[in-house]
Amino acid sequence: MSHAAELDAYWMPFTANRQFKQAPRLIAKAAGMHFWTPEGREILDGIAGLWCVNAGHARPRIVQAIQAQAAELDFAPPFNMGHPLAFTLADRLAQIAPAGLDRVFFTNSGSESVETALKMALAYHRLRGEGQRTRLIGRECGYHGVNFGGISVGGMVANRKMFGSLLAGVDHIRHTHDPERNAYSRGQPAHGAELAEDLERLIALHDASTIAAVIVEPVAGSTGVLIPPLGYLQRLREICNRHGILLIFDEVISGFGRTGAPFAAQRFGVTPDLMTVAKGLTNGCVPMGAVLASRALHDTFMTGPEHAIEFFHGYTYSGHPLACAAALGTLDTYAEEGLLTRGAALEPVWTEALHSLRGLPHVIDIRTIGLVAGIELAPRPGEPTRRAFDAFMDCWQQGVLVRTTGDTIALSPPLIIEERHIAQLVEAIGTALRRLA
DSSP states (O other): OOOGGGGTTOOOTTSOHHHHHHSOOOOOEEEBTEEEOTTOOEEEESSHHHHTOTTOBSOHHHHHHHHHHHHHOSOOOOSSOOOHHHHHHHHHHHHHSOTTEEEEEEESSHHHHHHHHHHHHHHHHHHTTOTTOOEEEEETTOOOOSSHHHHHHOOOHHHHTTSTTOSSSEEEEOOOOOHHHHTTOBSSOSSOGGGGGHHHHHHHHHOGGGEEEEEEOSSBTTTTOBOOOTTHHHHHHHHHHHHTOEEEEEOTTTTTTTTSSSSHHHHHTOOOSEEEEOGGGTTTSSOOEEEEEEHHHHHHHOOSOTTSOSSOOOOTTTTOHHHHHHHHHHHHHHHHHTHHHHHHHHHHHHHHHHHTTTTSTTEEEEEEETTEEEEEEOOBTTBTTHHHHHHHHHHHHHTEEOEEETTEEEEOOOTTOOHHHHHHHHHHHHHHHHHOO
16 A cells, blocks of 8 residues: 555554554565565564464465355354354364353354353343342453443443443452562462452442352453462352352453463363353454353253244354354364463463563563463553553564553464564564663
8 A cells, every 4th residue: 555545444443543544554464473564574473463363374274164165155044044064163162161161152253252141141140030130240450342241341441431331230340460469470470369359349239139240351461461360260250159140251362272271261270151252263364253151051041932032142143154164274273283282381481581571671560371471561651551552663663563552562472483483572572672761
């Protein structure tokens, strides 16, 4: 694109549009660990596209599966009809999911998965004769997509403040970020399990009989890679069990090998009642999400006349044939290359490399688990987020793509990353940090 006017029509998501269009950062090709610009400059992908290209770019099995499916069955109506791949994929997902989460509802994104899970939770209680359980509990510093339910239970102020009062009957437990006690943690922080007790505070305020569900990210990605303290998720599970509250894990970012296990629920040994996934489900190739539900929750809906719809919810593109083909090709690639657990093997190398940045200018915390990391920088006085953005731009010029959220540099590379790529990534970030004002 050579003319600025060619950029005008596209209103870009989560982007400083005016800044971008003055100096566009365009990507024209991708393969393996890399992107290429239209001019042919190679860019190391340090963020798996957007937390989603877990198997690396342009993987043959996935590409071929999409191409073949487009020629065979381009679309099948998902309401009152089905196609074989959707059933095959649901079964494959159930096989790698945490034990007990073996019923799968397909969506098109993480945002839609969250909306679906919240509706399932509300409907489940009503079907059980507890229709007064309408309150939803999120967490400060949580990100659950951008639809109204997701931003209501989410806890990122910039995502909420422009859009009115949002959903009624939503409250939030406090976040777990505690740099005074947990700075430079490797893996799960030692301190903070007691923060789960904040749910008891909301139960005392609202009464448990009014609360339908609690939704949290096992690892909060978009707010700077916030890792749960040891024992925190277990305690949250215990409180929910005690009070009949459903626990929802949002694993849109943490799923499909990111933490060194297929899902973070397995890494941490805590099974929710509902789990949302997307991103790595299709390796980012075709939009798709899903909600994994416990059999007990699913079976609660399977009542009434057999010809009647049990759950009045769904999408035109639920279980789309191309998305299913991409997902099956992705799961095959994960299985053949051991990618869903590769992060555990590489975690020591990743951890040492990232924590070597400790002591560089402006670094105030580094957080790592699996193949994900957050490098928190001291904000520039009067210019929050600018210091991290400048580091992002410096890395881009060096041929490395990172992501920033607030004043944190967030990393989540493809799971095929090699030690030489880790070294290149860390070197670029270190160079950028030394040059920052």
